[in-house]
Amino acid sequence: MAGQNSGKTAQQDVSQCPSHDHRNLSTSINVSASAYLLAMVSRPPENWRVWMAQVARDVEAGILEPDCDGATEMYPESLLRATDSALEAFEAEVRGLLEPTDDEVLGAVARVVLALNAVDGDASHGGAGYCTEEREQLCEYIDLTLGEHGVDVAPLAGRRGIDRAEITDAWRDW
Template sequence: MANRPPENWRAWMAQMTRDVEAGILGPECAGAAEMYPESLLRATDSVLEAFEAEIRLLVEYSDEEVFGAVEKVVLALNAVDGDTTHGGAGYCTEEREQLCEYIDLTLSEHGVNVAALAARRGIDRAEITDAWRDW
């Protein structure tokens, strides 16, 4: 199963902390954890968990059902990204790429041929979130 991006972000923050404590990185890097406040991580995890559950329920799926699930997860991630309670933290380029890859991998792991799905819509597989994504 694909790792949820917040797992990667938590691991990165832990490594940064270890590197600062070991003197590998300077003390100015100690604030890196502010990039991913726990509220952002929990909210993102919750959205992705709901997406996983929805995809698991698709036994014989139609393109409309799959794109409906993609739309739903992207709109929920838009809300997380725009939530001001995260102290200004949100999704940037690296996070966006990880989230898009996660959506693709999750669909693939559940038997969705993402390339074919996208082709039937006349888009590239990397564009399946674009219609709804603000982040």
């Protein structure tokens, strides 16, 4: 486990701090399959809060080096709140769609992606924003939310000549 003494110096072991890939609950926290599924449908900011809390606990316990404590600054509360707000609006819009057309669904996707673009570009978050892992979690969350509300994303994407993983690409800056 990172941080344990393996005979290497801190300079030799560059994996002392959790990487972006470790923000996913499935790799950073040992959870049961049902808890993992529940985490997968959680909003990404909740996953990020859990990850930061785990890093802080691991630093406090001496599992991670003290300089890893800065990892908790990757997600300022303003970024988390703004992301939650954009996702809440998306959820409410999708809940209100009854037998939606492809254009209505993609309109909702466009609006959430544009809102997340604004969050990502907002300088008030101290330079924090979305990187690869966050992008993947946000896109997966959009897909899962649509699916939970009866939208079959793969056929919808197919009718547009794209892969389901590309449904946010037309609008996404992050």
